[in-house]
């Protein structure tokens with residue numbers, strides 16, 4: 247705000263106070279209108295955040311609809327969303343000269359504290375702060391951003407010495423090694439990797455700005471949202487193939503000042519909570535598209551109960567498998583097609599929903615014949631939805647996270663389930679804990695899983711024999727056709743017996759060939775993208791996060807979590823230790839403990855995040871008394887026993903499974919020997935439903 251603007255505001259305040267005191271109401275209104283036209287009066291600024299209004303077109307959340315909002319939206323009031331990013335707390339810097347577009351993020355909702363169910367968009371989970379964790383809102387920050395020096399918005403390209411930072415690809419090639427078959431894990435399966443991706447897709451999706459060409463644009467014509475990665479001519483892979491630049495564009499964001507925020511803030515399309523949003527959707531519009539509105543069932547696409555198909559016009563089956571049918575599968579999260587193994591896990595939960603819904607329907611229909619089909623459908627859908635969310639929480643905290651963090655960190659952050667482990671403790675809901683997913687988690691820490699992505703997958707039949715030759719990732723990324731060819735159940739069985747990679751190195755599939763199209767050299771580098779993405783999100787560097795986690799800052803002589811060779815590579819690549827990017831440094835740290843799959847910095851960022859997601863979630867499945875009609879103790883005990891292996895059994899044609907599908911050496915068990923959810927515990931709980 248410039249000084250003449252500030253003076254206008256001051257005179258407005260003085261005028262309005264004076265006139266209000268004189269009780270000249272009409273004149274007061276006129277002066278208020280004058281002030282509004284000057285853009286200095288927010289009539290809602292003395293109201294709590296959740297009472298404020300803003301323009302929002304509910305339901306649509308992809309970049310097209312958001313981009314259309316710019317300049318077209320009705321005028322609205324400012325909705326401050328970012329508690330930390332006020333000018334009082336973070337130092338100011340020069341703003342961009344471009345005019346700031348109108349704020350379009352959705353208004354804070356009115357909450358019904360008596361609702362027994364989560365809202366679809368995650369709002370009202372925290373009754374005092376209803377927007378915490380809500381979808382289509384800015385992603386959270388645990389540290390103030392660090393954009394380019396002097397900017398509130400520009401991608402960081404200059405280091406602390408004033409010299410340019412090394413290109414993200416240069417960082418990738420110099421400090422991140424290529425994995426070989428020797429780097430395959432001896433303990434964890436492909437399902438461990440895929441579950442990480444599945445859970446990531448329940449928590450964050452920062453949409454991108456509209457597609458455009460960014461590489462090789464004449465000087466001065468490049469769009470402001472372009473952030474391509476430059477490739478040095480000496481690059482061992484791209485150099486000989488003539489690739490000098492990797493396409494990349496910025497994330498969708500709220501610009502500085504647009505909604506009362508100081509800095510550029512990226513959006514999260516999803517709810518932050520572990521609420522099965524990737525199955526059901528994170529907006530009401532999407533949720534409706536995915537329901538069948540009959541018997542509480544979700545929509546599916548064929549007799550084998552695959553995911554429903556998106557409308558024509560979606561963009562799957564990219565080359566090299568250039569199938570004429572480009573339509574993707576539809577799920578709560580649009581990345582369900584990212585690769586066939588992930589699609590298969592989506593299918594497990596779709597089938598599980600419909601399996602339980604059918605049991606509920608048969609029972610409730612016979613015991614409540616007078617209840618309308620519509621009421622039954624709604625009740626069953628909601629009840630099963632919360633069971634599925636609980637199952638995902640159980641599998642994540644009971645089976646997956648211990649492999650990521652190790653026992654010590656699990657205990658440190660209180661992540662064990664009360665009935666799921668001897669070390670478990672009672673979950674105590676903390677209404678002061680903001681579970682909004684954080685930028686550092688989504689942009690760097692939880693991307694540790696990218697280094698677990700192996701070279702492809704080996705589909706297996708129900709006797710665990712190979713059904714085809716090995717399928718490389720290149721043929722699986724955004725290719726529903728390949729997924730159909732290898733078949734859902736074969737993909738699942740392949741993942742539960744084949745290894746993923748150990749963390750820290752990266753397969754060539756993600757480091758050189760990601761989404762490769764027609765020619766060699768057109769693929770992308772995922773770890774380089776994560777580094778570039780972190781710089782464009784203004785994520786502070788490695789040392790800031792080390793300090794945030796109570797760990798010592800590093801120098802080029804002292805990097806306690808790295809080998810000497812790695813330390814030397816960082817010293818050769820960067821000008822200053824404070825320039826070292828979070829992702830490449832934290833992913834190459836030695837493991838925090840032998841039973842973990844991440845180093846100390848990521849263990850801290852991942853551990854803290856999952857602690858918030860457990861203790862800061864009012865609808866956490868173990869909570870009793872924080873919302874009406876919570877699970878009974880019996881139901882909680884039943885849910886706590888669920889394993890992903892049982893869901894594989896119940897939703898594929900498989901008779902034997904490894905007991906723990908995340909562990910390579912887990913013993914094989916017969917499906918009927920695994921604990922199952924005794925639905926009588928639920929049916930008993932609603933004997934008089936409908937009366």
Ligand code: HEM
Nearest residue numbers: 439442443446450451452585688692693695696699775779
């Ligand atoms: C086949 C496997 C995978 C592929 C092809 C893949 C690909 C991608 C791509 C292309 C992005 C967007 C990068 C950007 O533009 O910034 C991304 C983001 C991300 N990935 Fe993966 N990924 C895979 C597996 C995983 C795994 C195993 C995890 C975690 C354990 C994971 C966690 C994430 C997270 C947290 C994000 C950020 C999401 C957001 O906030 O928008 N991914 N991944």
